[in-house]
Amino acid sequence: MLAWFTLILCCQLAGEVATGLLALPVPGPVLGMVLLFLFMAMKREIPEGLAQTGDALLSNLSLLFVPAGVGIMAHATLLAQDWQALSVAVVVSTVLTIAVTALVMVWIKRLTAGVTNDA
Numbered sequence: 011m012l013a014w015f016t017l018i019l020c021c022q023l024a025g026e027v028a029t030g031l032l033a034l035p036v037p038g039p040v041l042g043m044v045l046l047f048l049f050m051a052m053k054r055e056i057p058e059g060l061a062q063t064g065d066a067l068l069s070n071l072s073l074l075f076v077p078a079g080v081g082i083m084a085h086a087t088l089l090a091q092d093w094q095a096l097s098v099a100v101v102v103s104t105v106l107t108i109a110v111t112a113l114v115m116v117w118i119k120r121l122t123a124g125v126t127n128d129a
Contacts, residue, residue: 014063
């Protein structure tokens with residue numbers, strides 16, 4: 011389990027280094043997740059140990075929100091000053107995300123309309 015957790019962290023580190031060196035507009039952990047996905051795609055399966063490690067991380071996911079909560083409390087005065095702008099940004103980004111997701115789903119449905127899954 012430790013080896014697979016190390017692999018996950020190394021993928022995240024590689025993503026951070028790549029975004030830092032190449033000045034990519036993508037967060038390092040996202041690029042690290044893409045690297046991990048490519049690793050699994052090359053293997054054409056999810057290794058058993060990696061699946062167990064991922065399940066263990068997901069079962070403790072709520073602990074990962076503690077730093078975000080601390081950050082919110084630490085910057086409460088700043089959030090109180092700019093609450094209108096933050097509220098508008100949250101609402102607009104949520105509506106745009108839902109709209110883009112719906113458009114992509116319609117696009118994928120049209121692309122796959124004539125495709126059958128005969129095995």
